[in-house]
Amino acid sequence: MRITFDDLRVFVAVCDTGNLSAVARELSCTQPAVSQHVKRLERATGVRLLERHSDGVTATAEGLVLYAAATEGIAGLDLALHRLREFARGEAGSVRVHTGATTIRHFMAEAIVEFRRRFPRARLEFRTTVSSRQSFDALAEGAVDLAWVTIGAPVPGIELRPIVELPWVLAVRDDDPLAGRLAVTAADLAELEHIRLPEHAASRRHLDAALARLGVEAASETGVTDWNTAVLLAGLGAGHAIVPALPYDSGAAADSRVRYLALPFVPPLAVGWAVRRWDALTPLARAFADAVERRHRGTPE
The missing domain is CATH 3.40.190.10 (Periplasmic binding protein-like II)
Incomplete structure (x- = not known):
């Protein structure tokens, strides 16, 4: 039996909420329809994926294995679809950046001017954060493309690139x-x-x-x-x-x-870019990241 991405998306949503009815309301469908997605997965895998309780459901040990893989796969697919939409629109897409309160002033001002000149139809969306942990979570969820962080120990699932060392x-x-x-x-x-x-x-x-x-x-x-x-x-x-x-x-x-x-x-304090995967960045996001790096390394456009 073939597993579809719709099956996996519904299963992930059920695991996240622990409630079939809540997922049905969110997807504007019936609870039996949600159950069918889960049953299809259970038939395809040959294992029980959910434990039913009076107040909802929880993933079994087998279900947690599928949940982890499905979450990773869906995040990657969403990132790919986002990148394809950017390609389809040419240079009229957006770049979403997580930054600290003073990051733009100290590290990005000149790069923003350069980027706007090169891509006048593109949008830069800045979201202020108070911790690197929030940035890593936002990257993992696909909520942002780039995050400017203090570079420290390696973070699972995140690629770090030091740009500046500050005394x-x-x-x-x-x-x-x-x-x-x-x-x-x-x-x-x-x-x-x-x-x-x-x-x-x-x-x-x-x-x-x-x-x-x-x-x-x-x-x-x-x-x-x-x-x-x-x-x-x-x-x-x-x-x-x-x-x-x-x-x-x-x-x-x-x-x-x-x-x-x-x-x-x-x-010194090392600061720079954090991304989920450099090779999966949209062309626009890569262009902005490169613009910031060039300004700090003193290299020409």
Whole structure:
């Protein structure tokens, strides 16, 4: 008996919801029709795929095997269909990018101008995220094409490409005792009042791990959601911020009072692209990813 993608899509939906009626409502069909898809799969595989309960259904051990394979296959098919639609429309498609709150300003501004000039009919859709984990989940679900993330340990099912390595600097107010120093040591960092990103931020975890290896335990009572705000607060005298070396300038008067001290003993922060599969990117998504990389590597169009 032949298994169809409709059978697999319905089966995945049933496993996700645990309710045949809910799937039927979502698909605007009857519950017996949903059951028929599952029964067809059970006849084709020769095993029972679902456990029926009074309050719904759950996948059997055999069903979980099929669910994992079907989810992967459907995601790949959806990605292929999306790519084919992009080919059919030529250059009038869209690129969906997951980014942090300040990513566009610091890493993508010039590339966006270049991309819009080359592909005036294309759309760039930016979705703000607060953690790399959210980006990886969105990629796995096929909700976005590209994600700009802190590069760390390998992630199953995700391909990572480092683009930039950012050295760390200490941002202090110009009247801070450290502001006139020619160099800062690791021991100095232990005495500071740190302004830090949330614990779920990958760059925060990277920095915490680097400081721990140096024997530095950073005390902090001030938390912010992005590097720019950390620098602004440092300029206001609210603490000290260890941030990647970037052109911070919000136009606020406090910015002019910030001094940046190099921290060469802290390993740099690698940032770059995360994708589900590079060879499955749409031509437009690949073009935008390449534009960002060229701008940071200083290579011509």
